[in-house]
Amino acid sequence: MNLINVSEEMQIYQITQPFEEEARDVILKGLEERFGFIDSRYNPDLKSIIESFSRQGAVFLIGIYVGQVICTGAVSFEASGVGRIERMSVLKEHRRSGVAKRMINSLEAWSKENGYQQLVLETNNGWQSAIDLYKNRGYNLFLNDGECSYFIKELV
Secondary structure, eight states, rough: HHHHHHHHHHHEEEEHHHHHHHHHHHHHHHHHHHHSSOOOGGOOGGTHHHHHSSSSTOOOEEETTTTTTEEEEEEEEEEETEEEEEEEEEGGGGGSSHHHHHHHHHHHHHHHHTTTTEEEEEEETTTHHHHHHHTTOEEEEEEOOOEEEEEEEOOO
């Protein structure tokens, strides 16, 4: 598998019902890899992704490669003019291929089109690959509480 081709050939779409379970699985696999277990109490939005991200100012995108969901990402309303990136996840075998970068670009484009001037996000401090990704995409650290790093980006 040529990782460069994966990023180029991946198609990004707003989630639809036929892909909801597969998108949920991508996220849960990533969480289990990072934490070693899944606690469903912390993931109520995953019970119905479409319902959770159908409210005004929100979107849930999926990256599809060869008919399979390999990447997810979402934006939700944080405050007036501010969106929150969340549910960024890439299947392990497709990491470091550029698909997360493409997903972030798509989320940022959607956010601009929908009136957001800033995006915020957070990630666990132990997830250095995620921290590096966000820094490389122009997100600035504004808070580190010892457990999580919080980032912001001005959308131009």
